[in-house]
Amino acid sequence: DAKTTQPNSMESNEEEPVHLPCNHSTISGTDYIHWYRQLPSQGPEYVIHGLTSNVNNRMASLAIAEDRKSSTLILHRATLRDAAVYYCILRGTQGGSEKLVFGKGTKLTVNP
Amino acid sequence: ETGVTQSPTHLIKTRGQQVTLRCSSQSGHNTVSWYQQALGQGPQFIFQYYREEENGRGNFPPRFSGLQFPNYSSELNVNALELDDSALYLCASSLAGSVWTGELFFGEGSRLTVL
Numbered sequence: 279d280a281k282t283t284q285p286n287s288m289e290s291n292e293e294e295p296v297h298l299p300c301n302h303s304t305i306s307g308t309d310y311i312h313w314y315r316q317l318p319s320q321g322p323e324y325v326i327h328g329l330t331s332n333v334n335n336r337m338a339s340l341a342i343a344e345d346r347k348s349s350t351l352i353l354h355r356a357t358l359r360d361a362a363v364y365y366c367i368l369r370g371t372q373g374g375s376e377k378l379v380f381g382k383g384t385k386l387t388v389n390p
Numbered sequence: 391e392t393g394v395t396q397s398p399t400h401l402i403k404t405r406g407q408q409v410t411l412r413c414s415s416q417s418g419h420n421t422v423s424w425y426q427q428a429l430g431q432g433p434q435f436i437f438q439y440y441r442e443e444e445n446g447r448g449n450f451p452p453r454f455s456g457l458q459f460p461n462y463s464s465e466l467n468v469n470a471l472e473l474d475d476s477a478l479y480l481c482a483s484s485l486a487g488s489v490w491t492g493e494l495f496f497g498e499g500s501r502l503t504v505l
Contacts, residue, residue, distance in 0.1 A: 321496030380432040
């Protein structure tokens with residue numbers, strides 16, 4: 279099964295950009311790259327997703343490498359509320375069934 | 391607030407017992423998936439149900455089973471509990487095809503402790 283690799287932790291200062299990397303070298307051609315984040319004592323929350331092209335939404339940007347073996351979640355101006363564990367996830371189908379693979383996540387600390 | 395509710399929020403069982411966890415999906419969502427999250431780890435996909443049929447499963451033994459009801463609410467059943475089953479169990483609801491369109495909506499989870 280394809281899997282994702284993320285750094286265990288990263289640190290940023292408030293109002294600075296943050297680049298969270300994810301490696302997924304065994305991604306299949308039909309897997310979408312999704313990012314979720316999880317605050318303490320809460321379920322994961324959707325951030326962004328993409329297939330091949332870079333994507334932007336109100337929360338973040340997703341930069342996907344041309345070979346799709348890695349991606350980077352970009353928070354343009356980190357706030358204290360962005361402190362969370364960020365998960366890079368592959369979602370796709372296999373034999374008609376959906377499959378999802380979570381990485382171990384990156385714990386983001388945002389300093390005031 | 392995702393509209394996905396899980397019950398119970400916490401429970402304690404002993405090894406060998408059976409447990410049923412429940413999930414109420416967000417209105418209009420016809421797909422539910424379940425995850426196990428051990429302390430300090432990322433969620434692990436257990437299985438997914440679409441229109442009352444299992445349509446995807448992770449690497450979990452058959453003692454992990456599920457049901458989805460016509461109103462799209464769902465249950466996760468675990469038989470013969472083991473100590474390693476202690477974890478946060480999350481459910482997520484979505485619309486079929488959301489693998490392409492986007493979001494899973496997660497509940498806040500049920501924390502199971504097996505003694």
